[in-house]
Amino acid sequence: MNAFVYVLGSFAREACRTYVGWTDDIEKRLAAHNNGSGAKSTRGRVWFLLYAERHENRSAAMSREAHLKRDRAFRKLLAETVLGR
Numbered sequence: 480m481n482a483f484v485y486v487l488g489s490f491a492r493e494a495c496r497t498y499v500g501w502t503d504d505i506e507k508r509l510a511a512h513n514n515g516s517g518a519k520s521t522r523g524r525v526w527f528l529l530y531a532e533r534h535e536n537r538s539a540a541m542s543r544e545a546h547l548k549r550d551r552a553f554r555k556l557l558a559e560t561v562l563g564r
Contacts, residue, residue: 483525484547485531487512487550488558491523493540498526501540505531510563 483505487498498521502508505528511517512526534540547553 482534482537483531484534484540484543485509486523486529486547486554486557487526488529488561489526491496491524495561496524496556497529497554499544499554501537503537503546510512529561 482503484501485505489496512521515522
C-alpha cells in the first residue's frame with residue numbers, strides 16, 4: 480500500500496498557513512479539507528497542495544509526517560517559494 484505525506488497551504492492577507500498530514504489518496508483528502516470535513520484546524524479555508532512524498536507504507540508516512548510537523552523552517556520555505564519571496 481502506498482501512503483503519502485503532504486503539506487497544504489492556505490493564504491490570507493499575504494500570510495500562509497501550512498498543514499501537514501498523511502493519506503492514501505491525496506486528491507480525496509485535499510477535497511475533504513476544502514469542503515470542511517477534514518481536520519478541524521483546516522476548516523473555513525481554501526487549501527492547495529504545496530508538497531507531497533510517497534512512502535511504501537503507513538508507518539513510514541506517519542513517521543515522516545511527525546518529522547515535517549516539527550520542521551517549521553521547511554514549511555516556511557515552501558510557503559515563501561509559492562509566494563515568490
